[in-house]
Amino acid sequence: MRIGIVFALVSAGLFGASTPFAKHLLGTIDPWMMAGLLYLGAGSGLAVIHLSRAALSLPAPEAPLRRTDVPWLALVILAGGVLGPLLLMFGLSRTDAASASLLLNLEGVATMAIAWVAFRENVDRRLLLGALAILLGAAVLSWQGQATFDLGAVLIAGACLCWGIDNNLTRKLSSADPVQIAMLKGLIAGTINLLIALGHGAAFPSAEDVAAAAVVGFFGYGVSLALFVLALRHLGTARTGAYFSLAPFVGAVLAIALLGEAITPQLVIAGLLMALGLWLHLSEQHEHEHPHEALEHEHRHQHDEHHQHTHDAAAPAGEPHSHWHRHTPMVHRHPHYPDIHHRHGHSV
Structure with missing residues (x-):
């Protein structure tokens, strides 16, 4: 359980840190082009690692992807590798990086809601209250008055929904090699977004900008995704999404520190609400007698x-x-999360 939490929090930190850096690069790179470069950077970097393991004949302790995994992988790439980053880049171009970083907490809410409603993961009052606090924080952050919401915030919320779908579908693949999953997602999604960007006339950026985007993509999307898959294996989808809610706080702090963005009352209130939601999830305890079929x-x-x-x-x-x-089959009792061995039902 503890190693799964570490995987989720490090994954969140890397992804959160990528947001202000991507925002900075959007000053010179088309949003669609940026989405392609970020994922190509992720896929290319992980491909080097994957090929190096094979060249050095290192042991392969992870299970490879199988043919039956291909339909799930295709849906993951479409939702999380093409639509999600595209909506995020267009949203980032219309809002400040600190607000965008905190709005990314909606990914955790979308992930949890889909896991609970569609995949019937266990949920209790503490988890529901935490999700509500995060959602309220995101609403405070995106509210512009006069019953309207900022378009950038709406686009980022759409990206979060895509990633919520992606995260739940990725759970189907979490038994397989996380490097292979993240590598294929990065290479395929990056290529698709890059070709679309070039097709609608986006200018190819300078070599320096390409290299910067590739580095941000490798750590913020590639390494982060590989660790996220490992966290899914240990924690289940909803709880991994909850721990991943740390990501926006990392991004917001870096945006203020590196980009000189202002600390507004709206930002503080939203941050406190989201911090409360994260604490409620981090402090969860779950133990009972359960069967294994x-x-x-x-x-x-x-x-x-x-x-x-x-x-x-x-x-x-x-x-x-x-x-x-x-x-x-066996029956026993110990602390657990809905990992790949504990996807049992619960009595009311």
């Missing part, structure tokens, strides 16, 4: 209490390792 799957694992199985001669040596294995 028979299950067969493949993923990186060690021989803990959930992995007491035998190996044939073809099984990889050493731990952690990955191979197809079977879980026998």
Whole structure:
């Protein structure tokens, strides 16, 4: 459980830090072009890591993507790799980076709502109150008076909805190699966005701007996504989305520190509401007696209490390792989240 929280928080920090840097680069790069460069930077950097592992014949403890994963991966790329960053870049071009960073908390709310409603993940009063506080903070931040909302805020909210869908679909892939998932998403989504940008006449930026966007994309989208997939594996979708709500605070602080943006009362109130929501999620405790049904799957694992199985001669040596294995039914009690082994129902 603890390592999953670390993965989620580091992922959030990297993504949050990318927002003010992307905002700065939008002064010279077309929004559509920026979306392409960020994801190509992510995919290219992770491709170097992936190919280096193969060239050095390093052990492969992670399960590879299979043919049955392709439809899910395609939907993930469309929602999170094409539509999400595109809406964010256009939204960023219409609002300040600090406000945009805090508005990105809506991604966590969208992720949690879809996980609870569509995928029936467990939810309690504390989690609901936390989600409500985050949503209120985002509403305060985007409110412009006279019953209107800023267009930039609406576009960023649309990006968050796309990423909420993306995060829930990515859970279907979370047993597989996170580097491979993030690499393919970056390369395919980046290429699509870049071709669209060039097709509508966007100018190709200077080599310095391309390099800067690639570095921001590698850390803020590539490494961040790989860690997010690992967090999904350990925490489930809704809780990973909650921890990921740290991202906007990192972005807002950097925007104020690096870009000299003002600290407004609206920003402070929204930040306090969002901080309350994040604390409610971080302080959750979940433990009860629960059953494990028979299950067969493949993923990186060690021989803990959930992995007491035998190996044939073809099984990889050493731990952690990955191979197809079977879980026998059992009932026990311990603290847990809805990870890949704890997706059971709950009584009212």
